[in-house]
Amino acid sequence: MKNTVGFNKFINLAPDHEIWTPIPLEEKEHFLSLVEQVRVTLENGTKKEKGDALEELMTYVYSRFEIAYVHPDVHHGDNQIDHIVEFIDGMSTPFLIEHVGMRFVGESKNHKESIGVREVTDLVELVRSKRAKLGVFSSSKTFSRGLNKSPWINAEGKRRKLALAYNNEKIILGFTINEIETLVENNFYTLLKQKYFSLIDEIEDDTTDYQTSDLTRPYHLRLYDSLVQLKENEIINEESFDLGAKKITDRYGPIDI
16 A cells, blocks of 8 residues: 555656656667658658658657557557557556546658648547547648638637537647657657647637737747736736746746747
């Protein structure tokens, strides 16, 4: 019992690098070669070569979870699922327990187009069929948007509407190849949490005026802009500003000024 209590306390407070192991220096060259192979096959490879290269890269990425089993190339009826990441029972973090559950579904799309509406719909169905809450795309480009960059139409809008329809029980996130490449420095689990909260919090934000806001600017940077304005108007002091900026960074990621 004492050992169980000790482990539970550890996993609840564990830093992200204990959940997803950072890429060590001696493996960075190998990792970057996997990334480069994805880019090469995207330009010159067959459909199979493109798919295999991206799936191999994502198998490497997902396998760095210390508390999960990774199942690549899973066949479910007539469907083929690129990855199922299944977390070990009793070893999940509070974030995973509350927001992700015991597994998530990974889909790799190694084509030059943005993720489309049909692809989002199909992944949600795979997530539902596996009794999961989260689906993760890896692709060369992010979700498609309309000409006015509205987050409520095309694939970007579809994933938001489905999140609302399922009461945030079916969430779709996406990582581009460029974002995956940053894992030589960044932590995948950290990025996963930041993307999750950025999407959920923006969906639940009833104060944004979508007619006047710069929708090309990420949500957390728009929050930071508001924080700056509050400080300049002397509504908050320097200490409150610094605290707010830190909380934005911790929850959503770095503020690129």
